[in-house]
Amino acid sequence: NAGVTQTPKFQVLKTGQSMTLQCAQDMNHEYMSWYRQDPGMGLRLIHYSVGAGITDQGEVPNGYNVSRSTTEDFPLRLLSAAPSQTSVYFCASRTPSGNTIYFGEGSWLTVV
Amino acid sequence: GENVEQHPSTLSVQEGDSAVIKCTYSDSASNYFPWYKQELGKRPQLIIDIRSNVGEKKDQRIAVTLNKTAKHFSLHITETQPEDSAVYFCAASIRGGKLIFGQGTELSVKP
Numbered sequence: 001n002a003g004v005t006q007t008p009k010f011q012v013l014k015t016g017q018s019m020t021l022q023c024a025q026d027m028n029h030e031y032m033s034w035y036r037q038d039p040g041m042g043l044r045l046i047h048y049s050v051g052a053g054i055t056d057q058g059e060v061p062n063g064y065n066v067s068r069s070t071t072e073d074f075p076l077r078l079l080s081a082a083p084s085q086t087s088v089y090f091c092a093s094r095t096p097s098g099n100t101i102y103f104g105e106g107s108w109l110t111v112v
Numbered sequence: 113g114e115n116v117e118q119h120p121s122t123l124s125v126q127e128g129d130s131a132v133i134k135c136t137y138s139d140s141a142s143n144y145f146p147w148y149k150q151e152l153g154k155r156p157q158l159i160i161d162i163r164s165n166v167g168e169k170k171d172q173r174i175a176v177t178l179n180k181t182a183k184h185f186s187l188h189i190t191e192t193q194p195e196d197s198a199v200y201f202c203a204a205s206i207r208g209g210k211l212i213f214g215q216g217t218e219l220s221v222k223p
Contacts (some may be wrong), residue, residue, distance in 0.1 A: 031209060040121065042201055043156070043213040050209065058210065059113075086221060099144045101211060103155040 002026050004106035006091050013081040013111045021076040021107050023091030029061075029102075030041045032074040036060065036087040043090065049074055081111045114139040114206045118214025125192050125223055133217045135202035136184040144205035145178060145185045150216075151198045159200075160187070192221045 007022045025032065036056075045058030049068040063085060065077040074093075075080035078085060091104040117136045125131050137145075146161035162169045162176045162185065170175050173192075178185040189196055202214040 033210070035213075040215060042116075042118070042215040043203075045210060045212070048210060056208070057131075059212070099146065099161065099205065100158055101146075103157075105155050 004091055004102050004104040006089075006107050008107060009029055011110070013109065015081060015083060015111060017081050018077070018079050019081065020078075021091070021109075023074045023076065023104060024072050025074075025093040025102070026072065027082065027093065027095075027102070029093035029095050030071065030093055032068070033058070033101075034066065034074070034076045035090045035092065036085075037090060038087050042108045043108050046076065046089075049071075049085070053084060058105070078109075083111045084110065086111045114142075114204075114212055115166065115216040116189070116202060116204050116212050118202050118217060120217060121133060121135055121136075121215065122218045122220070123206050124220045124222065127192060127194060129188075129192055131189045131192050131196070131221075133187045133200055133202070133219075135186070135204075135214050136182075137204040137212075139204065139206045139212075140183065142204040142206060144211075145176070145210070146203050147174075147176060148201045148213075149198045150201065157203060189219075192219075194221050195223050197221045 004025045030051045034046040035043040047066040049055045087105045092099045092101045143164040148156035149159045150156040175188040200217045203211045
């Protein structure tokens, strides 16, 4: 099993550009989520999904969209990047009955 | 809204000493409390967790205690080693199965 796979690992965007962070898991986990990590603020939940076709907002959803067409994939879209979205992004997954969250390796995003 | 407060933000100890990190949570329905360790440039890794029906849990040099009445839980690391240096995060489950994280504690263990 590869676990949780995120791409790209590093990305530089210009303000106003759009992009998609990809996330895939091969553990058949129904629950997937996206967090952003900023210095001194811990990990903040952006969006999450409890299964294919179902998504919901977390603590900081503004400026981000998600979709969940399959159990395996949970992409995060930035429609119009802003410097405030410069951050490290982590995708994560777990089973419905399990609490252990498995994180991807992270994506370092810089918006200039 | 629900939140988790974590203290201290930085902690420096001498090798061999103990380290304690404390967290408080706001949602009385929270029933799962994990701790994650994150080394520089790496993903967070689960090191220990506790559920609300247990007051304390140990795993070698690491222990976690939970006080549900006061809504706080703590991580205890004994006989610290330089490889314990990292950022530690606490978290608490909230409704919908979500996890809310604390702000993190940067632990530095000096040889």
